[in-house]
Amino acid sequence: MAESGFDPHFILDATVWLNFAKADIEDDLVRAFAGRLCAGSVMVNQELLRRPRASGRAGQPFVLQGVTVLDMNGDERSEYGALKSRFPGLGSGEREALVLAKSRHLTLATDDGLARATFTERFPSVKLTTTEELLFESVTKGYVARDSADRILRLTHRKR
Numbered sequence: 001m002a003e004s005g006f007d008p009h010f011i012l013d014a015t016v017w018l019n020f021a022k023a024d025i026e027d028d029l030v031r032a033f034a035g036r037l038c039a040g041s042v043m044v045n046q047e048l049l050r051r052p053r054a055s056g057r058a059g060q061p062f063v064l065q066g067v068t069v070l071d072m073n074g075d076e077r078s079e080y081g082a083l084k085s086r087f088p089g090l091g092s093g094e095r096e097a098l099v100l101a102k103s104r105h106l107t108l109a110t111d112d113g114l115a116r117a118t119f120t121e122r123f124p125s126v127k128l129t130t131t132e133e134l135l136f137e138s139v140t141k142g143y144v145a146r147d148s149a150d151r152i153l154r155l156t157h158r159k160r
Contacts, residue, residue: 008107010129011038011070013097014047015111019131023152025144029134030066032143038068040100042080043093072096076103087122089114101126109134111156131156 010033017039020026030037039048044064072080076099083095090098094115101108107127110116119126135152138144 008127009036009038009104010109010134011040011097011100011104011106012043012067013108013110013112013115014043014093016109016131016134017048019111019152019156022155023148025148025152028138028144028148032138032141033134034066037066038070038100038106039064040093040096041069041071042096044069047091047093070100070104072099076100079103087118090118098123098126 017026017029020029048064079102080095080099083090083098087095091112094110094112097108097110098115098119100106102123102125107129108119109129109131110119111131116128116130119128131152135144135149139146139149
């Protein structure tokens with residue numbers, strides 16, 4: 001995932017953030033990637049903050065402390081609008097994450113299958129990662145316990 005000697009900054013879409021939230025360990029994700037996590041303001045406001053928690057902290061708001069919330073600039077907003085007609089199957093959060101990843105050279109963390117396939121085919125310069133890859137690095141660094149990582153993988157129906 002990370003090149004030798006290079007710590008990329010990540011922009012998370014809702015699929016990845018919610019996977020960590022399912023196991024109540026999004027705080028561990030933030031610690032593992034301190035200063036390197038970003039989220040788009042569209043995703044945060046339209047998808048994350050409006051979605052009820054489906055975890056042990058049900059009813060509590062998501063805490064985004066330690067995550068840089070990015071607003072799109074004018075050029076990014078124009079590209080965001082253009083992507084809506086070119087890729088109608090992508091949600092607003094995926095479109096925003098793609099635009100921000102492209103323009104700001106961020107690694108895009110998504111588990112959305114359509115988004116990953118579209119981005120890989122149409123935008124090969126955008127680096128992608130998944131919940132599983134972030135978990136591996138988090139466990140390796142000692143920020144997430146192995147049993148918590150296994151719980152997320154079970155909750156998201158991932159096979160290893």
